[in-house]
Each structure stands twice: as structure tokens, then as C-alpha cells.
Amino acid sequence: MRILVVEDDALLARGLTGVLIRAGHAVDCVETGLQADKALRMASYDLVVLDIGLPDIDGFEVLRRLRFRRAATNVLVLTARDAVQDRVHGLDLGADDYLTKPFSVTEFEARVRALLRRTTLPMGAVSIGRLTIDLEAKRIRINGTSTDLTVREWALLELFMARPGRVLSKEQIAQHLAEYDTQLTLNAIEVYVSRLRAKIETAGGVRIRTVRGFGYLWEVADA
Amino acid sequence: MPSHLSRRRSIRRRLLLYLIPALLLLVVSAAALTYFVALHVATYAYDRSLLDPALDIAANVTTDANGTRLTMQEQAQQALLFDHEDTVIFQVRSPAGAIVIGDEDLDGPPDVRPGERVFFDGRYRGEPVRIAAVRSDTGLYVQVAETLHKRNRLIWQILAAGLLPTLLIAFATLALAWTGVARGLAPLEWIRTQLLGRTADDLRPLDEHVTPVEIAPAIQALNRLFAQLRESNEMQKRFLANAAHQMRTPLAGLQLHLEVLLLRNLTPEVRAEISDIHLATVRAGHLANQLLALAKAEASSDDSGRLAIVDLYAVADRAVQEWVRRAIARDIDLGFVLEHASIAGDPILLSELLDNLLDNALRYTPSGGSVTVRCGCALGEPYMSIEDNGPGIPEAAHGKVFERFYRLPGTSGSGAGLGLAIVKEVVQRHRGTLRIESPGDCGTRIVVRFPPVVADTSTSPAATTSVLGAHAGASA
Numbered sequence: 001m002r003i004l005v006v007e008d009d010a011l012l013a014r015g016l017t018g019v020l021i022r023a024g025h026a027v028d029c030v031e032t033g034l035q036a037d038k039a040l041r042m043a044s045y046d047l048v049v050l051d052i053g054l055p056d057i058d059g060f061e062v063l064r065r066l067r068f069r070r071a072a073t074n075v076l077v078l079t080a081r082d083a084v085q086d087r088v089h090g091l092d093l094g095a096d097d098y099l100t101k102p103f104s105v106t107e108f109e110a111r112v113r114a115l116l117r118r119t120t121l122p123m124g125a126v127s128i129g130r131l132t133i134d135l136e137a138k139r140i141r142i143n144g145t146s147t148d149l150t151v152r153e154w155a156l157l158e159l160f161m162a163r164p165g166r167v168l169s170k171e172q173i174a175q176h177l178a179e180y181d182t183q184l185t186l187n188a189i190e191v192y193v194s195r196l197r198a199k200i201e202t203a204g205g206v207r208i209r210t211v212r213g214f215g216y217l218w219e220v221a222d223a
Numbered sequence: 224m225p226s227h228l229s230r231r232r233s234i235r236r237r238l239l240l241y242l243i244p245a246l247l248l249l250v251v252s253a254a255a256l257t258y259f260v261a262l263h264v265a266t267y268a269y270d271r272s273l274l275d276p277a278l279d280i281a282a283n284v285t286t287d288a289n290g291t292r293l294t295m296q297e298q299a300q301q302a303l304l305f306d307h308e309d310t311v312i313f314q315v316r317s318p319a320g321a322i323v324i325g326d327e328d329l330d331g332p333p334d335v336r337p338g339e340r341v342f343f344d345g346r347y348r349g350e351p352v353r354i355a356a357v358r359s360d361t362g363l364y365v366q367v368a369e370t371l372h373k374r375n376r377l378i379w380q381i382l383a384a385g386l387l388p389t390l391l392i393a394f395a396t397l398a399l400a401w402t403g404v405a406r407g408l409a410p411l412e413w414i415r416t417q418l419l420g421r422t423a424d425d426l427r428p429l430d431e432h433v434t435p436v437e438i439a440p441a442i443q444a445l446n447r448l449f450a451q452l453r454e455s456n457e458m459q460k461r462f463l464a465n466a467a468h469q470m471r472t473p474l475a476g477l478q479l480h481l482e483v484l485l486l487r488n489l490t491p492e493v494r495a496e497i498s499d500i501h502l503a504t505v506r507a508g509h510l511a512n513q514l515l516a517l518a519k520a521e522a523s524s525d526d527s528g529r530l531a532i533v534d535l536y537a538v539a540d541r542a543v544q545e546w547v548r549r550a551i552a553r554d555i556d557l558g559f560v561l562e563h564a565s566i567a568g569d570p571i572l573l574s575e576l577l578d579n580l581l582d583n584a585l586r587y588t589p590s591g592g593s594v595t596v597r598c599g600c601a602l603g604e605p606y607m608s609i610e611d612n613g614p615g616i617p618e619a620a621h622g623k624v625f626e627r628f629y630r631l632p633g634t635s636g637s638g639a640g641l642g643l644a645i646v647k648e649v650v651q652r653h654r655g656t657l658r659i660e661s662p663g664d665c666g667t668r669i670v671v672r673f674p675p676v677v678a679d680t681s682t683s684p685a686a687t688t689s690v691l692g693a694h695a696g697a698s699a
Contacts, residue, residue, distance in 0.1 A: 011473060012476035102474045102505070103475060104482060105478075169543075209551070212593075214543060217547060
């Protein structure tokens with residue numbers, strides 16, 4: 001995967017680049033917002049690791065210009081936890097995920113993996129351990145044995161796979177699964193999730209964790 | 224402070240101090256002037272009327288062989304000397320000075336030449352009198368004296384008529400000065416109420432146009448001070464923002480490099496040492512975050528403009544992603560019981576509040592434990608609470624845990640003791656209350672209650688749309 005690191009602190013930039021190269025990615029690194037903007041215009045990246053505090057134009061501006069061009073590049077924002085936090089959370093500037101400084105390398109790696117997995121989603125079949133998800137045929141196979149999913153279960157699976165590593169609230173799931181004329185109760189969501197869970201968790205490698213009172217988290221064991 | 228300012232002074236007293244002597248001088252000089260005018264008027268008028276009997280008598284005195292006589296009817300003489308108020312007497316002396324006719328208790332006249340009229344003050348039986356003296360054609364001295372009753376009465380009348388208005392003006396001036404000071408200072412009272420109604424954060428300029436022009440310079444000076452304070456607040460905020468970036472970025476770099484290093488093949492000794500450095504770096508990063516959060520909560524001045532209607536549900540919702548991951552890493556069951564509840568608040572500080580409560584709960588709850596975040600409205604009061612089934616906080620320490628750098632004795636976590644101090648600061652910013660409840664021997668429940676929003680704008684559909692929802696919508 002091709003990744004652009006935008007970070008003006010040389011120490012941090014070297015560290016991030018090193019971690020990403022070790023994970024087998026092709027990494028470009030720039031120090032300023034304008035350089036980042038230029039790089040993003042010239043080449044296509046799967047992921048941008050974007051610091052907000054930059055010497056010329058800030059990370060938000062880079063992000064705004066990127067989204068203005070309707071580029072679908074994944075963006076992982078690095079922030080110091082203050083006023084920036086609110087803007088990342090509150091205003092949807094089009095960042096896909098964010099990390100507050102300082103952060104641990106394992107957390108960084110996990111976020112990068114999750115975001116890159118989204119990029120790979122539309123391509124044919126995805127294998128996680130013994131579970132194979134065929135996105136074209138809309139069916140799953142465990143150890144080669146086909147298992148049928150209902151329409152709702154499939155929609156649920158797609159939703160989880162589109163948001164790996166993120167907790168989804170029941171309200172969100174209900175909103176996503178609801179058709180024009182049907183209102184899904186939160187109890188119904190619980191039923192769908194437990195059915196999907198029964199069908200896929202036997203494969204191992206994938207787990208739908210319950211976040212008590214809130215929703216669910218799709219967890220993928222790293223192969 | 225200069226010595227002349229060290230004693231508290233009253234404008235009113237000072238004004239009266241200037242006014243009273245000035246008015247006193249005015250009244251006294253007016254009285255003196257009026258008195259002399261009155262004296263002059265009275266003397267001139269009554270002297271002329273005193274001259275008539277003197278001339279009459281002089282014209283009617285005859286001297287022959289029988290001696291000197293007054294050739295005047297008794298009645299005419301009485302009419303001549305009659306007066307309602309004053310005693311009028313006369314005396315005729317020979318050119319040699321011997322008393323010829325009339326009253327004897329009158330001193331001799333000064334030297335008067337024939338045809339001349341002389342007026343002078345004298346005494347008659349111990350009483351002051353005014354005397355008119357003339358000389359007859361025959362060289363006799365004629366004196367007519369009268370007591371001063373009607374003259375004095377006239378003087379007093381003129382004096383009173385002249386002085387009464389002056390006194391009235393003087394008293395009116397004093398009264399006006401007394402009330403005028405109060406009225407003149409009324410704009411200061413307006414300023415006082417304006418300033419009293421403000422919080423320490425409110426540094427908006429006062430409207431100088433509502434005050435009199437005399438006070439405007441003071442208002443301008445105050446406003447200048449406000450502007451300087453605002454600017455220094457702004458500078459402090461900018462400094463904090465810069466400090467945040469400057470401190471955290473190198474710490475992030477340091478931590479990252481140490482972690483990369485730890486992934487390598489290392490001898491156990493080197494690994495142990497680097498692990499220690501790594502732990503210290505993580506703590507330093509955490510501490511930097513907390514110190515800045517605390518400073519920010521304290522310095523969040525003039526945030527009256529930044530206070531917005533915040534849904535506690537949304538605040539909790541925002542914390543879910545990060546804290547669920549941390550809870551999973553620590554094998555703690557993090558649960559939520561969330562209902563919508565709107566308060567007037569600062570969303571950033573409220574996130575800071577919840578982050579620190581969660582950090583604290585996760586830090587001190589053992590693996591396998593559970594932490595539950597709740598928010599909603601109880602008895603009309605918005606609240607947010609966090610409960611865990613950790614070791615709990617002993618009753619005796621309830622007051623202390625919110626102090627800065629206080630740590631429970633015997634706790635082994637890596638915290639610096641700032642988390643709950645930040646919580647306290649944020650709660651105070653929002654005029655809320657903070658309570659620790661320790662149900663039984665085990666577990667802690669920290670409840671933050673907020674004042675209800677005055678204009679009820681709770682649970683609007685827009686407020687319930689979480690950020691996550693927006694994300695999901697965008698990517699769907």
C-alpha cells in the first residue's frame with residue numbers, strides 16, 4: 001500500500017515512516033501542508049497520516065482541499081488533544097480516524113491496518129482466518145462450506161466491515177438497516193447481531209464484541 | 224500609594240468643606256454691606272426729620288431783658304417733639320454754654336458756627352441718642368436729641384430684607400451640593416451593578432456612551448484594562464496551544480522510537496531499561512496532557528461566548544471509540560447507560576471531564592472489573608456519572624481526591640493525581656456539583672450534576688445525531 005506521512009517533526013516523522021516501511025508499505029514523507037497538498041495532487045495514496053499542526057497551511061486545510069477534489073483517500077489525523085479534538089470529533093471534516101499524541105506504536109499500527117482494510121473491501125473476496133467473505137456473490141464460506149445470510153444479516157456484515165475497529169451504536173445500525181417503511185427496534189438489532197454472530201464466530205478470527213448498553217465492535221484477530 | 228490617597232475621602236464632605244466657608248464669607252460680607260447701607264439710609268432719613276424741630280426751636284427762641292424764652296405754644300412745642308417710638312428732647316444753651324431751656328441731661332454741643340447744622344451721636348441718661356445741633360441768629364445753641372429705636376428698627380428691617388434671600392441661597396446651595404453629589408455619582412452605581420453582575424471571565428468593554436462625559440475617561444481606562452486582560456488571556460491560550468503541540472510532538476516521537484526499539488531483539492537488561500524509559504515517557508505524555516487540560520480549564524476565560532447547548536449523550540458518545548479500545552486492552556467491561564440531557568457547557572472541557580473520569584476509573588479498576596458510564600436527567604437535573612467495581616475510595620479521602628497531585632496512599636497506578644482535579648475544575652466552570660458515592664466496601668460512583676438549561680432545548684433531533692452517525696452516513 002502507498003502511504004503519505006505529513007509530519008513536520010523530524011523525530012516523529014522518521015519513527016512513523018520506519019514503522020510503516022517495516023509493515024511493508026511504500027511511504028512518502030513531507031514536512032509541510034503545501035508539500036502534502038502537492039503530493040496528493042500528483043499521486044494517489046491509499047492512506048494519508050496527517051499531522052494538524054504544520055508550518056504553512058494546517059492539516060485541516062490539506063484535508064479540506066483533498067475532500068474538495070472528492071478524493072477517497074483514507075486519512076488518519078494526528079492531533080494534540082485540545083481545541084483540535086473538538087473539530088475532529090464535532091465537525092466532520094472528512095477524517096476517517098484520528099490519534100491523539102502521544103500514542104503507542106501498536107495503536108498506530110492497528111488504526112493503519114483498519115483503514116487499509118477498508119480500501120481493500122470492494123475487491124472480490126476477503127479471507128479472515130477460516131472465514132471467507134465473497135462480496136461479489138454476497139455469501140460467506142467457512143472452511144469452504146457455504147453459509148447463507150439473510151439480507152439483513154448481510155447488510156449488517158457489510159456495515160461492520162466498512163467500519164473495522166469502530167464501535168457502532170445500535171441506533172446507527174438501526175438507521176443503516178432500516179428500509180423506507182420499516183422501523184427497526186433496538187431489540188431487533190440485538191437479534192440480528194446474535195444470529196450473524198452465531199454464523200461467523202464459529203470460524204474464529206472474527207468477533208462481534210458487545211459494548212454494554214451501547215452497541216457492537218467488529219474485531220478481527222490479526223493473522 | 225500616595226499619602227494623600229491613603230485616607231478615604233468623601234467627595235460630599237470635601238465639597239461641603241469648600242462650600243461652607245465660601246458661603247459663610249458671602250453671608251457675612253453681604254450682612255456687613257447691607258448693615259452699612261441700612262445705617263446710612265436710616266441716618267440720612269431720620270437726621271433730616273430731626274433737623275426740623277431744631278430749626279423750629281432756634282427760630283422761636285428770643286432773648287430779652289427777662290432772659291431767654293421759647294416763644295412757642297405749649298401745644299406746638301409738644302407736637303414738635305412728639306414721636307411714637309422715640310423719646311425726643313431738646314436743649315438750648317447760651318453762647319457761653321450754660322443751659323438756658325430744656326432738658327439738662329444732655330452734654331454740651333461741639334462748636335457749631337451760625338447757620339451750620341451738625342449731627343452727632345451722644346448719650347442721654349445712659350441711652351444712645353442721635354443729636355442735631357444748630358445755632359440761632361442770636362448765637363444760642365439748640366440741640367434736639369432722639370433715641371435710636373426707629374432707626375434701629377429700620378436698619379434691622381433693611382438688614383433682614385437683604386440678608387434673608389442670601390441665606391436662602393446659601394442653604395439651597397448646600398442642599399443642592401449634598402443631593403447633587405448623589406445624583407452625579409449615580410452613573411458609578413450603574414457601573415458597579417454592571418461589574419458585579421460579571422464573572423471573572425467576562426471582559427467585554429463597558430458602554431461609555433451611557434455614562435456622562437465626565438466619567439467616560441474612567442470607563443475608557445477600565446475598557447483599556449479589559450482589553451489588555453483579554454489580550455493577555457488570548458496570549459495565554461495561544462501559548463497553551465503552542466505548548467501542547469511543542470510538548471506532545473517530541474514526546475510522541477520519543478515514545479514511538481522506544482516502542483520500535485522494543486520490537487527488536489534485545490538483551491533482557493537492555494529491554495528492561497528501555498521499558499522503564501518507555502514507561503516514563505508515556506507518563507510524561509499523560510502528565511503533559513493533564514497539565515494542559517487543567518490550565519485550559521482554569522484559563523477558559525470569556526467562554527461565555529463559547530458556552531453552547533451540549534448534549535451529555537453526545538459527549539459520552541464521543542468518548543466511546545477511544546475508551547472501549549482501552550477498556551478491552553485492560554480487560555475491563557465498559558458499559559453505557561445513556562439518555563439525552565442538555566446543559567449549557569463547553570464541549571471540549573466536558574470531553575476532558577469524561578476522559579479524566581474514565582481514565583481514573585480504568586486505572587484503578589482491576590482486570591475483569593466493570594465500569595459504567597451513565598448520563599441523563601434525574602429530577603430535572605442533568606447528570607453524568609461513572610461507577611466502577613474497583614477498590615473504592617475511603618470515606619476519609621473523599622474531600623482530598625479532588626486536590627491536585629493527591630494520590631490515595633497505597634495506589635500503584637502511574638497517575639500523577641491530576642485527573643480528578645481537572646474534573647473538579649471543569650465542574651466548577653459549569654457551576655455543577657461533584658459527589659463521590661461509595662456503595663458498600665467496593666466500587667466508586669462519581670456523580671456530576673449540572674444546572675438545568677433555562678430555556679429548555681433538550682433532545683432536539685439534531686443533537687441526537689452523533690458524530691459516529693455522520694461518519695457512517697458519509698461512508699455508506
